[in-house]
Amino acid sequence: MFIDHAKVQITAGNGGSGAVSFRREAFVPEGGPDGGNGGRGGSIYAEVDTGMHTLMDFHYKRKYKAEDGANGQRKNMHGKSGQDLTLYLPQGTVIYEKETGKLLADLSEAKDRKLLAKGGKGGRGNATFKTSVRRAPDFATPGEFGQSFEVILELKSIADVGLVGFPNVGKSSLLARITKAKPKVADYHFTTLYPNLGVVEEIAGKSFIMADIPGIIEGAADGVGLGLDFLRHVERTRLILHVLDVSGSEGRDPIEDYEIIEGEIERFSDRLAEREQVVLLNKADLVYDRSDIQPVIDYFEAKKIPAFVTSTVTGEGISPAMAFITTKLDQIEPIEMFDEVDYYEPEAPDDNIYYTIEDDEYVVEGRPIDRLLRSTNFESYSSRIRFQNRLNKMGVYDELRQLGIQDGDTVRVAGYAFEYTE
Ligand SMILES: Nc1nc2c(ncn2[C@@H]2O[C@H](COP(=O)(O)OP(=O)(O)OP(=O)(O)O)[C@@H](O)[C@H]2O)c(=O)[nH]1
Ligand SMILES: [Mg+2]
Structure with missing residues (x-):
């Protein structure tokens, strides 16, 4: 069977979580933090295999997932990185992101190899949050998610x-x-x-x-x-x-x-x-x-x-x-199928912070906020202090004041609400 068109889901590995752990020593009630970082998630690559001439394999197997990174461990042990996954494709395969129809790769050369989906970064273990004033950080960050999307594979034969x-x-x-x-x-x-x-x-x-x-x-x-x-x-x-x-x-x-x-x-x-x-x-x-x-x-x-x-x-x-x-x-130049500008990197992250006022509540949202939330342990006093300091550093309070926030108003950050005090 000759197949020159296929649609597959690719999912890069998630990053492993950082660990929260403290050294346990005899007669020392609470040793220093020793939680290691999570490992990086595996990425997904596309590479030419000149021996292949159809996309038949991708007709039968439609889901591809690279390995997740391992979680960090005690004793400052970092999690292992996830294995990368390579999809071998016939020369001449063009790859588009399905949702946007945008071009990810054109494997026109025999040696072409291209990153399609990036693995998530590993989280930080609590050992990395130790400072002179914060001796026992009891929080760590989770790993980031690997990129995941559907792609269209299209074979355009290489001929003169x-x-x-x-x-x-x-x-x-x-x-x-x-x-x-x-x-x-x-x-x-x-x-x-x-x-x-x-x-x-x-x-x-x-x-x-x-x-x-x-x-x-x-x-x-x-x-x-x-x-x-x-x-x-x-x-x-x-x-x-x-x-x-x-x-x-x-x-x-x-x-x-x-x-x-x-x-x-x-x-x-x-x-x-x-x-x-x-x-x-x-x-x-x-x-x-x-x-x-x-x-x-x-x-x-x-x-x-x-x-x-x-x-x-x-x-x-x-x-x-x-x-x-x-x-x-x-006398004829090779045909360039695509210009440099046609290419695009998937999921250019939006790092803006968004503010809305709803029923006298000030709602703060955005990717940097999500990241901060995921690394905060609200059970922990020192983690809550860090959370507030980070919001301040990101300019969130300056912005809220500009918007007219008053002493006693409510700030809502995802599911977490607290009272604003000058
Ligand atoms: N007499 C004669 N017959 C020819 C010539 N070229 C092809 N044929 C015949 O025409 C018929 C069709 O030839 P193919 O080569 O299969 O034609 P095609 O263009 O590939 O056809 P499709 O694959 O159906 O698009 C066959 O019976 C061939 O033998 C020619 O130059 N002279
Ligand atoms: Mg024919």
């Missing part, structure tokens, strides 16, 4: 030349004739159901990769036939080789065929429509009176599109066409 055309015009026959690939060839429509790649070993030691995709018909952009999804496999190609049945063996007109397919490609992507093109006027062996081909040749000449009269049965015209393509490819 992409074959397009109506069904049955001879695309697979061409690939079979000039490469070692063995695509299925048969006299019915949609013989090819998934892309095939082949290496064209050409003149002067130069070779290129050619991709054969299923045939396209009118309305493909709306899903008629096999639709246009497979065009994504020619999106990266530097040159489109458009194959036409010039013999009209199925009662169609080659120029009309050409214009229909061009229209469908345009609807799929403007960028693809602008790609360099070469046309093969194929099945010429079936044309009894060669002068019948002349109007088609004139049509492409007028459009300044190089066209070759070919037959994949007799081999006519194939070598000159391939020699031309080899030379042409030398």
Whole structure:
């Protein structure tokens, strides 16, 4: 089975919690704090495996989770970091975040490896909160959560030349004739159901990769036939080789065929429509009176599109066409699918603090506040003092005064409410 599209959930490991612990020594009622830090959660990476050619694995297994970091321990023992997890993917895989549709990675190079989801940081053990005035901190911080989101994997084959055309015009026959690939060839429509790649070993030691995709018909952009999804496999190609049945063996007109397919490609992507093109006027062996081909040749000449009269049965015209393509490819820059700016780092954290006044209560919210709350042990006096000091340092009280808070008003921070005093 050939699968070129998949949706999976990835979850990086959570950080381990810091420990609260005190040294226990004989005859010392309360030794110093010795709770260690939590370990970092494992991250998730994407890496190219050049031996893979489909996303089938990701069709069956849809959830990926990296290991959590271990909790800190007594005696200042830090928790072990969680193992990173690497997803091995075929070259040409593009990865998007599902919710936003934003691009996370384009694994176009054989050596590409990219961080997808970052593991959570480990929490701090109570030993790290010891100061000259706070000798016995009885609180620690929990680990941070690992990033977690759904991603879309899309395979866009890596090829230099992409074959397009109506069904049955001879695309697979061409690939079979000039490469070692063995695509299925048969006299019915949609013989090819998934892309095939082949290496064209050409003149002067130069070779290129050619991709054969299923045939396209009118309305493909709306899903008629096999639709246009497979065009994504020619999106990266530097040159489109458009194959036409010039013999009209199925009662169609080659120029009309050409214009229909061009229209469908345009609807799929403007960028693809602008790609360099070469046309093969194929099945010429079936044309009894060669002068019948002349109007088609004139049509492409007028459009300044190089066209070759070919037959994949007799081999006519194939070598000159391939020699031309080899030379042409030398002059075309690799296609950049995405610009640097298209990339994005998931979950850029919002570190603002938000204030609202609700029924005479001053509500304070935001990520820095959540973090502080998670590291506060409200059972502990010294932890509560630290909590207040931190709020002050973050400028929370300055802001509340600006908002007009008065002695005796209530401040609410998540579930925790207290009275404001000057
Ligand atoms: N006479 C003649 N027949 C050809 C030529 N090229 C291909 N054929 C025949 O046309 C039929 C279709 O060929 P394929 O190579 O499977 O066509 P395709 O374009 O890959 O078709 P789909 O995969 O269905 O899109 C087969 O029976 C081939 O033998 C040619 O140049 N001359
Ligand atoms: Mg085919």
